[in-house]
Amino acid sequence: MDLKSNHSSPVLTDPIPVTNSRLGIHSNLLSYPPSGGTLPTGKYIMIPRKKPGKLEDVWSNGWLEAMRSSSPPRKKLIKHKDFNIDAAADDFDIAYCSWMTKYPSALKSIDQISKNAENKIIAIFLDYDGTLSPIVDDPDRAFMSDSMRSAVKDVAKLFPTAIISGRSRDKVYELVGLTELYYAGSHGMDIMGPVSHAESDGHPNCIRSTDQQGKEVKLFQPAREFIPMIDEVFKTLVLNTRDIKGAKVENHKFCTSVHYRNVEEKNWPTIAQRVHDILKDYPRLRLTHGRKVLEIRPVIDWNKGKAVEFLLESLGLSDRDDVLAIYIGDDKTDEDAFKACILLESNLGYGILVSSVPKESKAFLSLNDPSEVKKFLKALVNMEQE
Numbered sequence: 001m002d003l004k005s006n007h008s009s010p011v012l013t014d015p016i017p018v019t020n021s022r023l024g025i026h027s028n029l030l031s032y033p034p035s036g037g038t039l040p041t042g043k044y045i046m047i048p049r050k051k052p053g054k055l056e057d058v059w060s061n062g063w064l065e066a067m068r069s070s071s072p073p074r075k076k077l078i079k080h081k082d083f084n085i086d087a088a089a090d091d092f093d094i095a096y097c098s099w100m101t102k103y104p105s106a107l108k109s110i111d112q113i114s115k116n117a118e119n120k121i122i123a124i125f126l127d128y129d130g131t132l133s134p135i136v137d138d139p140d141r142a143f144m145s146d147s148m149r150s151a152v153k154d155v156a157k158l159f160p161t162a163i164i165s166g167r168s169r170d171k172v173y174e175l176v177g178l179t180e181l182y183y184a185g186s187h188g189m190d191i192m193g194p195v196s197h198a199e200s201d202g203h204p205n206c207i208r209s210t211d212q213q214g215k216e217v218k219l220f221q222p223a224r225e226f227i228p229m230i231d232e233v234f235k236t237l238v239l240n241t242r243d244i245k246g247a248k249v250e251n252h253k254f255c256t257s258v259h260y261r262n263v264e265e266k267n268w269p270t271i272a273q274r275v276h277d278i279l280k281d282y283p284r285l286r287l288t289h290g291r292k293v294l295e296i297r298p299v300i301d302w303n304k305g306k307a308v309e310f311l312l313e314s315l316g317l318s319d320r321d322d323v324l325a326i327y328i329g330d331d332k333t334d335e336d337a338f339k340a341c342i343l344l345e346s347n348l349g350y351g352i353l354v355s356s357v358p359k360e361s362k363a364f365l366s367l368n369d370p371s372e373v374k375k376f377l378k379a380l381v382n383m384e385q386e
Ligand SMILES: O=P(O)(O)OC[C@H]1O[C@H](O[C@H]2O[C@H](CO)[C@@H](O)[C@H](O)[C@H]2O)[C@H](O)[C@@H](O)[C@@H]1O
Pocket: 127, 128, 129, 130, 134, 135, 136, 137, 138, 139, 140, 142, 164, 165, 166, 167, 250, 257, 259, 261, 290, 291, 292, 293, 295, 331, 333
């Protein structure tokens, strides 16, 4: 991993990323014209509301379609002896059963995992929303249960464990409240990891810091320079969506989210168009879709997969054939991490998708919901103790 030799930010220079290191640190900034979206050095600048674009914009670029298909409602499943479902009651259940043949239950694969884990170091990576906490209408009330917290704590005592979330690192730490593990916020753009002598330690975006307990840690923030820009966009988004009932904007420091879960579907085109119009002024920012949320983040070659690689390196676990990594997540942004698990040197990575509806994924196994995640974490602890 060549982070030292390149002292600029990992900003994408091409639509198709051309990386010069395993972690994809890039040397050049985007060559977009500085018309808006430049990094402000002074105080917050108000972006004047431009003439709104046409609604066709959000239709033609597929935003609305992606919004409609994101986070479909859960269906209650009936138990079956092979698939956790009793009988295929309708087309949905049949589709789910057949999907589970492609993504078998991680709970039922524990013996296989245990076999593969013999004499290996297991590293655990967990997403937060929809994985450790159930999806709820109010993002501020997405609490994890005490029993889940204790399952995560037990896992972290036995295996190096990290939570990699789209939320800000502080927020996810506040929600989880465990000191036994590592945290990465803003989709991996804000990592607090162990102090090591990894190559990444020499990178200017990697600094020594202390955690809440005063322990020395490493802080890696590859999108540092975007903080003022994200703050500016966040404020503009709040202003420009305040008349849309149910819309909620969150500032995660290195990225920002616009929630439409509580917005009436007839107003989705409006919210999409407002976000679209603002983004037009920021060529160095891009949009990704999450579960009923539009996420705006810097155009840098960094994601949850890179965060997995970074943490493995910091833990001294990269490029080794005795490491088995497990990543559990429920969202599109977790796909990069599933890919990173597939690419491990050891060939021993398990991506586990949490989903109660059939979804195409790079994951290898599946779990139905956070309650199954908790069972799986407990099964890992039992496996290790046995
Ligand atoms: O990477 P994650 O930890 O899964 O974070 C992704 C987003 O999670 C949160 O939103 C999602 O969960 C909310 C609470 O259940 C739900 O109301 C929302 O519809 C979901 O999209 C968080 O609020 C976002 O900022 C994160 O980007």
